[in-house]
Amino acid sequence: MIVELRQVGREFRRGTTVRALNEVDLDLAAGDYLAITGPSGAGKSTMLNILGLLDRPTSGEYLFDGVATSGLDDRRRSALRGASIGFVFQSFHLLPGRTVLQNVMLAFVYGRVPRAERIDRATEALDRVGLTHRTDFHPGTLSGGERQRVAIARAVCTGPRLLLADEPTGNLDQANAESVMQLFDELNADGLTLVVITHDIAIAERARRRVGISDGRLTEFAR
Amino acid sequence: MSLPAHFDLRDLIVESLDGIGGRPARLMLTVLGTVVGVAALVLTIGLGQTAGGQVASHFDTVAATHLEIAPQRSRGADGADHPASSFPPDAAARVAELAGAEAATLIGEVALGTASITAVPVHDPSQPEVTSPSLLAADGDLVGAVGAHVSQGRAFDSGHEARADRVVLLGAEAAQRLGIHSVTTQPSVFIGTHAYTVIGILDRTATQSRLLSAAIVPLTTARQDFGSVTADVLAVRISMGASSLVAHQAPIALDSSHPDTFVVAAASAAGDVPGEVQDDLALVFLAIGVITLLAGGFGIANVTLLSVSERQGEIGLRRALGATRRQIAAQFVLESLVVGLLGGIIGAAVGVFAVVAVAASRGWTPVLDLALTLGSAVLGGAIGLVAGAYPAARAALIEPTEALRATPGS
Ligand SMILES: Nc1ncnc2c1ncn2[C@@H]1O[C@H](COP(=O)(O)OP(=O)(O)OP(=O)(O)O)[C@@H](O)[C@H]1O
Numbered sequence: 303m304i305v306e307l308r309q310v311g312r313e314f315r316r317g318t319t320v321r322a323l324n325e326v327d328l329d330l331a332a333g334d335y336l337a338i339t340g341p342s343g344a345g346k347s348t349m350l351n352i353l354g355l356l357d358r359p360t361s362g363e364y365l366f367d368g369v370a371t372s373g374l375d376d377r378r379r380s381a382l383r384g385a386s387i388g389f390v391f392q393s394f395h396l397l398p399g400r401t402v403l404q405n406v407m408l409a410f411v412y413g414r415v416p417r418a419e420r421i422d423r424a425t426e427a428l429d430r431v432g433l434t435h436r437t438d439f440h441p442g443t444l445s446g447g448e449r450q451r452v453a454i455a456r457a458v459c460t461g462p463r464l465l466l467a468d469e470p471t472g473n474l475d476q477a478n479a480e481s482v483m484q485l486f487d488e489l490n491a492d493g494l495t496l497v498v499i500t501h502d503i504a505i506a507e508r509a510r511r512r513v514g515i516s517d518g519r520l521t522e523f524a525r
Numbered sequence: 526m527s528l529p530a531h532f533d534l535r536d537l538i539v540e541s542l543d544g545i546g547g548r549p550a551r552l553m554l555t556v557l558g559t560v561v562g563v564a565a566l567v568l569t570i571g572l573g574q575t576a577g578g579q580v581a582s583h584f585d586t587v588a589a590t591h592l593e594i595a596p597q598r599s600r601g602a603d604g605a606d607h608p609a610s611s612f613p614p615d616a617a618a619r620v621a622e623l624a625g626a627e628a629a630t631l632i633g634e635v636a637l638g639t640a641s642i643t644a645v646p647v648h649d650p651s652q653p654e655v656t657s658p659s660l661l662a663a664d665g666d667l668v669g670a671v672g673a674h675v676s677q678g679r680a681f682d683s684g685h686e687a688r689a690d691r692v693v694l695l696g697a698e699a700a701q702r703l704g705i706h707s708v709t710t711q712p713s714v715f716i717g718t719h720a721y722t723v724i725g726i727l728d729r730t731a732t733q734s735r736l737l738s739a740a741i742v743p744l745t746t747a748r749q750d751f752g753s754v755t756a757d758v759l760a761v762r763i764s765m766g767a768s769s770l771v772a773h774q775a776p777i778a779l780d781s782s783h784p785d786t787f788v789v790a791a792a793s794a795a796g797d798v799p800g801e802v803q804d805d806l807a808l809v810f811l812a813i814g815v816i817t818l819l820a821g822g823f824g825i826a827n828v829t830l831l832s833v834s835e836r837q838g839e840i841g842l843r844r845a846l847g848a849t850r851r852q853i854a855a856q857f858v859l860e861s862l863v864v865g866l867l868g869g870i871i872g873a874a875v876g877v878f879a880v881v882a883v884a885a886s887r888g889w890t891p892v893l894d895l896a897l898t899l900g901s902a903v904l905g906g907a908i909g910l911v912a913g914a915y916p917a918a919r920a921a922l923i924e925p926t927e928a929l930r931a932t933p934g935s
């Protein structure tokens with residue numbers, strides 16, 4: 303199992319206590335493709351942050367690749383994140399002052415990739431998302447769909463075991479959303495484990511597994 | 526599972542420099558405080574050293590062109606020092622004739638006993654008691670031999686000496702103490718019971734600074750009015766390069782059978798008043814330097830703090846890509862260190878330029894310690910390092926989930 307959530311809970315205390323996640327159990331095997339749906343404020347992003355080691359559960363245990371993560375310090379969690387987990391955000395998070403190629407190569411700074419391999423691997427990743435002709439462009443000159451594909455190239459160029467996407471098509475039109483989802487299908491077909499948050503049922507239907515979150519509780523839909 | 530990430534130093538530098546280069550206009554404003562502060566420091570140090578070099582070379586020049594000859598002193602039977610010889614009466618003339626000697630004068634102190642030097646003939650008890658100037662006697666070319674400057678009137682000459690006239694030269698300090706500001710009306714001073722005519726005032730000397738606080742009368746007059754006077758020094762001005770020649774020949778000219786009873790030494794220059802003025806100015810510059818440096822440090826801290834909050838999205842992204850809290854902190858610390866160092870280097874360059882310009886305008890030779898100059902540049906870096914510590918800690922403590930939510934990237 304790549305991901306095992308055991309009775310994971312996450313509470314936020316800010317005056318009143320919010321239970322963003324409540325006794326969540328989930329297993330993800332290598333090659334799984336999971337879609338998460340649910341109303342706003344249900345706890346979807348909270349769950350993704352925990353899966354990505356950006357946040358810690360307040361109760362329960364999260365095992366990544368068989369390793370209990372609650373005992374890991376910032377260094378180890380960061381190292382694991384850099385080497386094994388890729389992120390795609392709704393708002394792309396590209397650095398405006400750098401070229402497409404440089405944006406992709408930022409992933410290597412923290413992912414311990416030898417300098418000699420960096421350009422080749424970044425170019426390869428851009429080739430995979432179909433943006434070889436845009437390597438020297440700045441993000442501001444790209445369409446939304448192209449930007450998201452740069453972000454995907456950045457997320458996968460280090461060869462992660464798990465790709466997490468929070469509303470990856472939220473800022474895209476129909477055609478661009480389709481090209482991004484097409485890319486996800488291909489990545490999953492190559493064996494990458496995927497978790498995608500979406501409120502779009504049509505997009506969720508493309509995943510092999512679907513879970514819904516409501517008030518911090520998870521329910522899996524049978525297929 | 527991979528090893529915990531180590532920050533590649535080259536990556537760290539590249540990422541930090543990229544952060545700085547992103548906003549050149551802001552960078553200029555940020556470094557300004559450090560530039561001004563370091564420039565002021567370098568200017569202060571440089572002007573101090575340049576002026577110091579100037580004073581030193583003045584001392585060297587005085588020492589190379591003025592000699593002082595005194596009788597050898599030996600311990601007598603009573604345990605006190607006694608001169609082992611005395612000057613012949615025509616000592617000044619004998620030495621002045623030597624090749625390389627330009628002027629010579631014998632100077633001796635005159636013991637006044639209970640008598641004093643006053644500007645009024647009778648003692649007025651209602652007048653505040655003023656300490657009397659000391660009385661010196663001299664012959665030969667006093668003004669030439671000690672490099673004196675007569676600000677008013679004139680010095681006494683061989684005629685005054687031959688006739689043992691009651692004329693007196695006043696050192697500027699002595700003149701002030703006696704309340705004499707002008708010699709045009711030929712004022713008199715009373716030395717003991719004798720009235721002397723003031724014929725001139727000395728306001729500067731190259732050597733023998735005691736002249737400035739004394740009344741000076743011709744040696745012949747002193748001997749006539751006050752009995753025996755022992756000259757304690759023969760001051761000689763020599764031409765440049767004649768020092769060893771005159772030093773060798775003068776004792777022989779004074780006493781050919783016992784030349785070793787005289788000691789010859791290079792004269793030391795009279796103390797420099799401008800040095801004190803310089804010190805005050807240096808203090809002001811130093812204060813300006815320190816204050817602007819502190820302000821510069823606060824400036825860097827503020828801008829780095831602003832940059833941290835503006836770049837929250839970037840911080841979140843870097844964390845998602847695997848950056849540790851330390852790596853985030855290191856990036857911002859290095860950024861402000863480089864900004865400080867940049868300010869330090871520019872400031873040191875500006876400071877050096879200013880020192881050279883000021884020195885050139887005064888015709889001085891600029892003197893500047895390289896290590897101190899480089900140290901000032903490094904000081905800028907240190908300021909940046911300290912200023913970056915707090916913003917960097919703030920950046921490191923931001924939760925990645927918050928940071929990612931804060932600002933949508935492009
Ligand atoms: N840092 C936080 N501090 C306090 N409360 C938080 C924090 N993050 C999330 N929450 C709360 O936890 C709950 C779940 O939030 P979460 O962001 O996971 O929802 P979501 O399902 O992703 O919603 P959306 O579809 O709007 O993105 C919400 O009630 C939210 O207000």
Ligand SMILES: [Mg+2]
Pocket residue numbers: 346347348468
């Ligand atoms: Mg969300």
